[in-house]
Amino acid sequence: MPERVFDLKGARVWVAGHTGMVGSALLRRLASTDVGEIITATSAELDLRQQAPTHAFVQDQRPDLAIIAAARVGGIQANRNAQGSFLYDNLMIAANAIEACRLAGVSKVVILGSSCIYPREAPQPIPEEALLTGPLEPTNEGYSVAKIAALELAKMYRRQFGLDAISLMPTNLYGPGDNFDLETAHVLPALLRKVVEAAREERRYIEVWGSGRPRREFLHVDDLADATVYAIEHYSDEQHLNIGTGEDISIAELARLVAEVVGWEGEFWFDPSMPDGAPRKLLDVSRMQELGWSAAIPLSDGIEMVLAERSITDGEADLPETSSGEAGRRRFPRALQ
Numbered sequence: 452m453p454e455r456v457f458d459l460k461g462a463r464v465w466v467a468g469h470t471g472m473v474g475s476a477l478l479r480r481l482a483s484t485d486v487g488e489i490i491t492a493t494s495a496e497l498d499l500r501q502q503a504p505t506h507a508f509v510q511d512q513r514p515d516l517a518i519i520a521a522a523r524v525g526g527i528q529a530n531r532n533a534q535g536s537f538l539y540d541n542l543m544i545a546a547n548a549i550e551a552c553r554l555a556g557v558s559k560v561v562i563l564g565s566s567c568i569y570p571r572e573a574p575q576p577i578p579e580e581a582l583l584t585g586p587l588e589p590t591n592e593g594y595s596v597a598k599i600a601a602l603e604l605a606k607m608y609r610r611q612f613g614l615d616a617i618s619l620m621p622t623n624l625y626g627p628g629d630n631f632d633l634e635t636a637h638v639l640p641a642l643l644r645k646v647v648e649a650a651r652e653e654r655r656y657i658e659v660w661g662s663g664r665p666r667r668e669f670l671h672v673d674d675l676a677d678a679t680v681y682a683i684e685h686y687s688d689e690q691h692l693n694i695g696t697g698e699d700i701s702i703a704e705l706a707r708l709v710a711e712v713v714g715w716e717g718e719f720w721f722d723p724s725m726p727d728g729a730p731r732k733l734l735d736v737s738r739m740q741e742l743g744w745s746a747a748i749p750l751s752d753g754i755e756m757v758l759a760e761r762s763i764t765d766g767e768a769d770l771p772e773t774s775s776g777e778a779g780r781r782r783f784p785r786a787l788q
Contacts, residue, residue, distance in 0.1 A: 455583060455614075470494075475627065480673070560614060561617055576735035602618045624670055659721050
């Protein structure tokens with residue numbers, strides 16, 4: 452176990468973006484620690500894209516620790532259609548929050564980024580050193596540039612001002628509170644919704660964007676929250692850290708896994724005319740493992756957890772029997788009907 456470099460006991464912790472999937476997971480994880488107080492503000496109460504109110508909020512609250520989990524996020528279609536908005540919003544959120552923390556003397560700041568910061572053709576698994584070594588994936592370039600800027604700002608503030616800022620770059624996330632809107636969702640929640648609906652409606656086919664060949668790594672958001680707390684307590688350096696499982700799966704394999712978990716026995720039609728995104732995105736997580744942390748939730752278990760959690764929080768509906776006569780007795784949320 453590495454030396455503890457930050458003590459959470461009694462700390463005032465600001466979680467920016469606490470209503471999102473990542474922020475909610477952080478609140479759950481922090482609730483199991485002995486922090487003193489958790490500080491939050493909804494986007495309606497505090498627009499982090501606006502500098503003056505962001506600075507005033509942090510000056511007033513004076514947190515000891517700030518975790519910047521606020522972001523505008525979306526899947527391939529959403530990113531592709533609003534590159535400028537994704538770049539502007541995420542750039543302003545990060546710059547305003549980090550500068551406000553510096554001015555208020557916050558003891559430690561955590562920047563949560565994304566594996567999309569890496570070049571499209573990065574070596575696999577992707578080491579942290581691959582950053583800025585090649586062109587980005589065009590479909591989410593705006594979001595990626597904003598996240599790179601946040602990481603670099605945190606690094607430069609550490610060098611210039613001594614701000615104890617660390618940056619964590621998680622792989623593709625999923626879990627409770629995910630976005631199931633097919634227009635903006637990432638691939639895993641989109642597949643979950645499509646398969647659940649196909650099972651309920653007794654449809655035999657589902658269309659999936661792309662060839663199905665790209666490979667992706669998926670991390671349950673509760674694992675990310677645990678990794679974040681671990682890094683807060685045990686890490687302090689300018690080098691950003693990859694957070695992931697160290698294992699990936701093709702989109703076609705993911706679709707079949709989701710179908711197996713749901714209990715749907717239909718077929719997938721892949722549309723190769725639609726964009727695949729990067730051919731592979733697997734993170735090298737050796738630095739985090741050497742620090743003493745590894746992911747704990749297998750993908751199949753995590754998918755089961757998502758379905759169970761959403762049926763608890765959003766209501767339930769029985770699936771119909773499959774064509775083979777096996778009873779589909781899993782329970783799903785009304786939100787996915």
